Amino acid sequence: MHNVDPADLKTAAGAGVRLVGVSKAFRGTLAIDDISLNIEPGSFVSLLGPSGSGKTTTLNMIAGFVTPDAGQLLFDDKPITDIPPHKRNIGMVFQSYALFPHMTVFDNVAYPLRMRTKLRKDELGERVREALQLVRLSGFEDRYPRQLSGGQQQRVSMARALVGRPRLLLMDEPLGALDKKLRDELQVEIKEIHRKLGSTFIYVTHDQTEALTMSDAVVVMRNAQVAQFGSPREVYEEPENTFVASFLGNANLLPAKVVAADGQGQTVRLSNGAALTLPSGGRRTFIAGSDVMLLLRPEDLALAAPGTADSATLNGTLHEMLFFGDSYKLIVDIGSDTLMLWASPREIADLSVGAPVRVAWDAGRAGLLPAGE
Amino acid sequence: MNARIDVWVLGASVVAVLLYLLFPIVVVIGASFNPTTALQFPPSGFSLKWYQEIAGNPDWINAFIVTLEVGAITTLLSLLFGVPAGFALSRYRVKGKTLVTALLLSALVAPHIVRAVSTYLFYVPLGLNNTILGLAIAHSIGGIPFVVINLGASLRSFDPTLERAAVIHGAHPVRAVLTITFPVVAPGIIVGALFAFMQSAQELLISIFVLGTLQMPIAVKLWEGVRVAVDPTLAAASSLLVLAALGFFLLAALARRGAAPAPNA
Ligand SMILES: Nc1ncnc2c1ncn2[C@@H]1O[C@H](COP(=O)(O)OP(=O)(O)O)[C@@H](O)[C@H]1O
Numbered sequence A: 001m002h003n004v005d006p007a008d009l010k011t012a013a014g015a016g017v018r019l020v021g022v023s024k025a026f027r028g029t030l031a032i033d034d035i036s037l038n039i040e041p042g043s044f045v046s047l048l049g050p051s052g053s054g055k056t057t058t059l060n061m062i063a064g065f066v067t068p069d070a071g072q073l074l075f076d077d078k079p080i081t082d083i084p085p086h087k088r089n090i091g092m093v094f095q096s097y098a099l100f101p102h103m104t105v106f107d108n109v110a111y112p113l114r115m116r117t118k119l120r121k122d123e124l125g126e127r128v129r130e131a132l133q134l135v136r137l138s139g140f141e142d143r144y145p146r147q148l149s150g151g152q153q154q155r156v157s158m159a160r161a162l163v164g165r166p167r168l169l170l171m172d173e174p175l176g177a178l179d180k181k182l183r184d185e186l187q188v189e190i191k192e193i194h195r196k197l198g199s200t201f202i203y204v205t206h207d208q209t210e211a212l213t214m215s216d217a218v219v220v221m222r223n224a225q226v227a228q229f230g231s232p233r234e235v236y237e238e239p240e241n242t243f244v245a246s247f248l249g250n251a252n253l254l255p256a257k258v259v260a261a262d263g264q265g266q267t268v269r270l271s272n273g274a275a276l277t278l279p280s281g282g283r284r285t286f287i288a289g290s291d292v293m294l295l296l297r298p299e300d301l302a303l304a305a306p307g308t309a310d311s312a313t314l315n316g317t318l319h320e321m322l323f324f325g326d327s328y329k330l331i332v333d334i335g336s337d338t339l340m341l342w343a344s345p346r347e348i349a350d351l352s353v354g355a356p357v358r359v360a361w362d363a364g365r366a367g368l369l370p371a372g373e
Numbered sequence B: 001m002n003a004r005i006d007v008w009v010l011g012a013s014v015v016a017v018l019l020y021l022l023f024p025i026v027v028v029i030g031a032s033f034n035p036t037t038a039l040q041f042p043p044s045g046f047s048l049k050w051y052q053e054i055a056g057n058p059d060w061i062n063a064f065i066v067t068l069e070v071g072a073i074t075t076l077l078s079l080l081f082g083v084p085a086g087f088a089l090s091r092y093r094v095k096g097k098t099l100v101t102a103l104l105l106s107a108l109v110a111p112h113i114v115r116a117v118s119t120y121l122f123y124v125p126l127g128l129n130n131t132i133l134g135l136a137i138a139h140s141i142g143g144i145p146f147v148v149i150n151l152g153a154s155l156r157s158f159d160p161t162l163e164r165a166a167v168i169h170g171a172h173p174v175r176a177v178l179t180i181t182f183p184v185v186a187p188g189i190i191v192g193a194l195f196a197f198m199q200s201a202q203e204l205l206i207s208i209f210v211l212g213t214l215q216m217p218i219a220v221k222l223w224e225g226v227r228v229a230v231d232p233t234l235a236a237a238s239s240l241l242v243l244a245a246l247g248f249f250l251l252a253a254l255a256r257r258g259a260a261p262a263p264n265a
């Protein structure tokens, strides 16, 4: 059996993780369905998806708590499926913190070192203090977990996961139990720690903002499968399907039919009869006659001045307007479809619900997605 | 207005129930301080002479020692079998789990006289009658369920991710159980052990059958005393038992408090 040499922990260069056609079923139901992923050494990768989509199972499989039914798991191109979790040299942070209640902060953080190394007492103390400093919790060594706030407990949990300088750190919704303000704070800190250490971080979350802001790459999961794997900008700006488009941020998805497709671009007709032309280039192309979904992000839409005659505008009726302080959220009926967009209070002026409005759209930023899924 | 009446009725019933439950104990403790040989309540004065009588009487001292010996071995045996059984029953899907649990708990409800007679008959060919070990083995049948039940309760509230956290950070699964699970559920085991000891210390019928009257634990000695001559030494010895039981409950409560997850600061 292969065991990772503790000496190369010190290098702390991130481990590459590869899943090849991995599947896992629990009592006949697939929790992971033929997933393949290539996670770059040293990257920060988020597993993002709704509850029950298989994120935790994937993470637990990388940890070794779950044995795959099929497929292969590789660390740095070495198969690791047969190596038990305690020999994988991984750090892990749990949503419930999972601190040992009968141990002080010091002993909690020292635990991995005591299990994995034969460090002298002073070296051990040095490493523990270093790890606590990294998570900005120096001076808490003698406290017990129950004497700490949720945020402090999660910091201890991170120090414990990092003290052994693992080349791979797994985090399962580590901020899920914390309030918004603390979450924002810790997101920044986790990101900084990642940059400092250079280890590979795999981060599970169901919060799309968290995934987009923190990650180098996002794995969007749905129904035990990978819906899309790409950089935050890719998954946001070039979603491959309507699920990814609507799971990340706000998305206006309008059913449309491709009426013409040539070198110039693709022209689609909406259900209200309006025709829109998207310039060619980069985007997915469909043959004429295909049923598609037109993706328009709210931030690529704007109210158009009344009277302007432009092919890049849609006529509609203001259905609802909601005041958000710095802006209004507008719901506009376009035939049987609706569009959501933001407008500044200044733009609203004397608009009222029921008024005819014109919405300008940015053809270069619109997307076409296969209909149905 | 109605709410006030409810509170009064509730308070009055609580006091009444407590008085009812505590009455025998109060009477026994009170009678133990009686300066005369009469076993009477309220006592006609205050004297510790019956306690001195016990302290100076080798028969009573011996009875305490026998009770301690039987209790200690009972506790040990109950832990030896109860801890692995408790782990197995709450951690693994054991075949016939319901049956095993029911059998274990049956020791708690089986009439003591039945257990006493059958133990005696069972011990005759084994030569275990009239031995401390024999009585301890018989008592551990009643002690094991307490360990299993209390450990089971602790394990049910134990967060299994703690064990995962230990394993992923380098602990062999066995070591994770020893360094994390055991210390965390220890209060449950301690409470079970205390209960196992207490049920041994107060058990009468099996003790009479198995130990006869050559060596007498406290319970048997008290029983003999009641039959022969009633005087306040019995009350004093009983009071000491009550005191010990109180001490044990206090320990159990402390152990439980150590186990309870403390609120976040
Ligand atoms: N140990 C298990 N036993 C049975 N079913 C499980 C187990 N773990 C996960 N599942 C099931 O697998 C699916 C994926 O779960 P999970 O990976 O926890 O999703 P997520 O973390 O994305 O919410 C769910 O339907 C869940 O009920």
Ligand SMILES: [Mg+2]
Residues within 6 Å of the ligand: A055, A056, A057
């Ligand atoms: Mg999960």
